[in-house]
Amino acid sequence: DAGVTQSPTHLIKTRGQHVTLRCSPISGHKSVSWYQQVLGQGPQFIFQYYEKEERGRGNFPDRFSARQFPNYSSELNVNALLLGDSALYLCASSAGQGLETQYFGPGTRLLVL
Amino acid sequence: AQTVTQSQPEMSVQEAETVTLSCTYDTSESDYYLFWYKQPPSRQMILVIRQEAYKQQNATENRFSVNFQKAAKSFSLKISDSQLGDAAMYFCAYRPAQKLVFGQGTRLTINP
Numbered sequence: 267d268a269g270v271t272q273s274p275t276h277l278i279k280t281r282g283q284h285v286t287l288r289c290s291p292i293s294g295h296k297s298v299s300w301y302q303q304v305l306g307q308g309p310q311f312i313f314q315y316y317e318k319e320e321r322g323r324g325n326f327p328d329r330f331s332a333r334q335f336p337n338y339s340s341e342l343n344v345n346a347l348l349l350g351d352s353a354l355y356l357c358a359s360s361a362g363q364g365l366e367t368q369y370f371g372p373g374t375r376l377l378v379l
Numbered sequence: 380a381q382t383v384t385q386s387q388p389e390m391s392v393q394e395a396e397t398v399t400l401s402c403t404y405d406t407s408e409s410d411y412y413l414f415w416y417k418q419p420p421s422r423q424m425i426l427v428i429r430q431e432a433y434k435q436q437n438a439t440e441n442r443f444s445v446n447f448q449k450a451a452k453s454f455s456l457k458i459s460d461s462q463l464g465d466a467a468m469y470f471c472a473y474r475p476a477q478k479l480v481f482g483q484g485t486r487l488t489i490n491p
């Protein structure tokens with residue numbers, strides 16, 4: 267079975283631009299979570315979606331938004347990019363929204379110049 | 380506040396020996412899960428081991444085992460018979476509900 271997939275793998279943007287990152291969960295998983303990992307730090311929680319509804323949000327500005335589609339794939343959108351948004355963006359899927367193991371994708375490396 | 384602390388930024392061990400990575404966490408929840416994830420240079424986060432807080436028995440996965448002390452809010456990872464492929468960043472994580480809360484990580488080096 268395929269694991270969590272993310273696209274693109276790498277991305278370079280300039281300040282002020284918009285970016286969309288995509289994630290496909292493990293087959294049968296209905297929950298997708300997004301994390302931001304700045305170099306040298308642990309991942310920070312951005313969003314959780316379950317059954318196409320937002321179920322949790324971390325301490326990130328409104329420039330960050332996400333959605334989940336009927337096939338349970340998800341998009342993370344970031345508007346008005348700042349240099350500080352440069353990071354590895356990780357997507358994780360789990361079967362449900364509760365106390366379950368999250369499995370991570372390979373991540374998207376975003377560089378903002 | 381829910382926080383996870385890994386007090387060892389770096390650790391090193393000789394190949395075939397045993398190493399223990401430390402983790403403490405702060406929570407007022409009674410029901411939660413704890414995890415150790417491994418992040419090699421490829422940066423894919425890989426699950427190593429999971430511990431449910433309601434279980435008293437420590438989890439074990441092959442060469443990996445944990446020492447879970449719920450009252451002390453401590454969750455250490457022991458790696459036995461260390462192998463070169465174990466070299467990576469190791470993150471301790473706590474999950475009370477929707478999200479995972481990660482520590483800062485411990486970089487493990489394996490010396491041949």
